[in-house]
Amino acid sequence: MLNFLGDVISSIAATILIYLAVRQWWPAVSNRVLYKGIRVDGSWEIIELRDNKQKLMGKISLKQTGGRISGDGERSKTRDGKPSRRQFAYEGSIHGNQMTLLFEDKKGVGFDTGTYMFIIQNDGNTMTGMATFHGKSENQVVSERRILKKVID
Incomplete structure (x- = not known):
């Protein structure tokens, strides 16, 4: 039972990390590092x-x-x-x-x-x-x- 609970918690943590990587971190990194457009600052x-x-x-x-x-x-x-x-x-x-x-x-x-x-x-x-x-x-x-x-x- 304890192993099952640990597996569920680790699955939830992995899902959260994947979500953050795809929805938050990657767009921010690609926007800052890979942007090649016009600069207006x-x-x-x-x-x-x-x-x-x-x-x-x-x-x-x-x-x-x-x-x-x-x-x-x-x-x-x-x-x-x-x-x-x-x-x-x-x-x-x-x-x-x-x-x-x-x-x-x-x-x-x-x-x-x-x-x-x-x-x-x-x-x-x-x-x-x-x-x-x-x-x-x-x-x-x-x-x-x-x-x-x-x-x-």
């Missing part, structure tokens, strides 16, 4: 097109682990040009030359959220795309053009 300026002019509205700092992207950012101006100091957290992924980020205001979960979808340009220092979010003043979903330009250190 670093600091980027957030630029909006207003009145046919490019206006610097904030900065974002991205960290990349394989195809996974995370980061923090700050908007220094609101959409109507007033000074602001809003902080955002970013999570997303990169596939080919497209980066998708979900953003959320650091004031609280669900306070202000949206998405960024960017196409990384051939120079590797520019991304063009759209920001989609719920516009409070419009009381509807808004989608606006955005440009990210790499800050060269």
Whole structure:
């Protein structure tokens, strides 16, 4: 009976180890070590097109682990040009030359959220795309053009 119980426990432990290896460890290792795609980590300026002019509205700092992207950012101006100091957290992924980020205001979960979808340009220092979010003043979903330009250190 004691041998049977030991066999059951070892079978459960082996199942858990195999599950962790297949579902957790291997994707993490392959994402970090085997990733050969575009690198976007670093600091980027957030630029909006207003009145046919490019206006610097904030900065974002991205960290990349394989195809996974995370980061923090700050908007220094609101959409109507007033000074602001809003902080955002970013999570997303990169596939080919497209980066998708979900953003959320650091004031609280669900306070202000949206998405960024960017196409990384051939120079590797520019991304063009759209920001989609719920516009409070419009009381509807808004989608606006955005440009990210790499800050060269």
